[in-house]
Amino acid sequence: MxxxxxxxxxxxxxxxxxxxxxxxxxxxxxxxxxxxxxxxxxxxxxxxxxxxxxxxxxxxxxxxxxxxxxxxxxxxxxxxxxxxxxxxxxxxxxxxxxxxxxxxxxxxxxxxxxxxxxxxxxxxxxxxxxxxxxGVVEAITCEGLPSYIDTYRATIHVPGLGEVTYSVAYSGGFYALVDATELGFHLNRDEERELAECAHRIVEAIQAERGFSHYTLGDVGPLPFLHFMGPVEQVADDFYRSRSATYVHPGVICRSTTGTGTSARLALMRHEGTIAPGDRLETISLRETGFIGTFTGTREEGAHTVVENTITGKAYxxxxxxxxxNCDDPLVACGGLHHILSARHG
CATH class of the missing domain: 3.10.310.10 (Diaminopimelate Epimerase; Chain A, domain 1)
Known part of the structure; x- marks a missing residue:
């Protein structure tokens, strides 16, 4: 052994x-x-x-x-x-x-x-x-990556769905942003499987039609993510709330709304002129959890207006x-481990 x-x-x-x-x-x-x-x-x-x-x-x-x-x-x-x-x-x-x-x-x-x-x-x-x-960490606020809109309200034919309108934001990865209501969703937990199937179809269609390039990173691979956007509710002068769901992989809808998904939403809202610096957006997940994104400012990067932002949430x-x-376990593949995982106790 x-x-x-x-x-x-x-x-x-x-x-x-x-x-x-x-x-x-x-x-x-x-x-x-x-x-x-x-x-x-x-x-x-x-x-x-x-x-x-x-x-x-x-x-x-x-x-x-x-x-x-x-x-x-x-x-x-x-x-x-x-x-x-x-x-x-x-x-x-x-x-x-x-x-x-x-x-x-x-x-x-x-x-x-x-x-x-x-x-x-x-x-x-x-x-x-x-x-x-x-002694309890009640909240963490971290910088979101500078985010921007690459594509605004394009349309694509998706087999089984018809014509779908989408925007694309970069916020740490390229996100397709789609209106959940236009696709018939209320963003409830019992829709999770259907949301994943719908998102997969849209992402596959976009990947087959086009690629995306970041203004400094260049080609970062096929568009991987999709963010479903619910209606935006204004709950105070500078505070908004929206139900959301983020697709990241075939069959996988994130339990949270994701920080990068929230940053992407801020970039879209700024592009549409519906928020100003200092405004906050709380995205609410299928499980009723939330992150708060704060729009802190903009700067120009070439042809793009880049949105600076922070994300606030709590971890447990x-x-x-x-x-x-145990590499003798037939369910464990150790072939990419031995040169990074030593036998010393950590």
């Missing part, structure tokens, strides 16, 4: 999306930046992602965040995001969960009141504001685990 491999993990969730935070037991990764280290995992060591997102350890609806030493001297820690579709450079819900985990694990000493620190994502430096009350700790990886 081979010696089991072990590592430490904290399970968390924000808005219902479970993020498994890997805190120890992983060998140092090569790469001058966290982005480089993400590329190494993606190209040469994808075993950790597959291990924790599929049987017997997990399910595709989860995410994994690997905490690594920061390469940016201003950052307290780095983190690499792993999801069923691959390695996104940024995620709001994963950032909220990781920021909470580094506080709970003592990587960043927890302080009462409001405290600020910086994390390093593959997308770069992310400023964090944490609100701690009686679900458990602390020492994961044992």
């Amino acid at each position: 081979s010696r089991p491999l072990t590592f430490r993990m904290m399970d968390t969730h924000a808005g219902g999306d479970v993020s498994r935070i890997v805190l120890g037991g992983i060998d140092a990764l090569p790469g001058a930046t966290v982005r480089d280290q993400m590329h190494y995992l993606r190209d040469d060591a994808d075993g950790l992602r597959k291990l924790l997102l599929f049987e017997p350890y997990g399910v595709p609806e989860m995410s994994v965040d690997l905490v690594v030493p920061a390469t940016d001297p201003e950052a307290a820690a780095g983190y690499i995001i792993m999801e069923v579709m691959g390695y996104p450079i940024y995620s709001g819900s994963n950032t909220i969960c990781t920021a909470t985990a580094v506080l709970e694990a003592g990587i960043v000493p927890k302080q009462e009141g409001v405290q600020r620190f910086t994390l390093e994502a593959p997308a770069g430096r992310v400023n964090i504001e944490a609100r701690v009350e009686n 700790v679900l458990g602390h685990t020492e994961v044992v990886v």
Whole structure:
């Protein structure tokens, strides 16, 4: 028998999306930046992602965040995001969960009141504001990526659906934005499977027709995400609310509304002239959880007006685990693990 491999993990969730935070037991990764280290995992060591997102350890609806030493001297820690579709450079819900985990694990000493620190994502430096009350992390506010509208109200023929109107935003990934009401949805939990099937058809049709290029990143692959938008309700002079649902993978609607989906909504609302700097939008999920996006300003980047924003939410700790990886188990594939997961106890 081979010696089991072990590592430490904290399970968390924000808005219902479970993020498994890997805190120890992983060998140092090569790469001058966290982005480089993400590329190494993606190209040469994808075993950790597959291990924790599929049987017997997990399910595709989860995410994994690997905490690594920061390469940016201003950052307290780095983190690499792993999801069923691959390695996104940024995620709001994963950032909220990781920021909470580094506080709970003592990587960043927890302080009462409001405290600020910086994390390093593959997308770069992310400023964090944490609100701690009686030792409990009650809220995390993190920067959303600068977001913009690439396409406004295009139409496409989707087999089985007919003509569908959509917009496309970039907010950490390219999102198709569609009006849920136009497609006959109320965004209730009992629609979850139908929403996933509908989104998959639309995304496949868009992927077959066209690609998208970011103004600095270039080609970032086929459009992966779709965000269903419910009607917008104004609940105060500077505060709006909307039911929402985000599709990320065949069969998978996120439990939360997602931070990047919320950033995409802010970009669309600014494009349509319905919000001003300082306004907030709360997106409400199928499970009645919410994130609050705040529109903080704009700047011009070439041909695009880029929306600066923050995302606020709360993460909950679900458990602390020492994961044992037994490579003799026929359900466990260890082929992308041995060179990153040492036999030392984390």
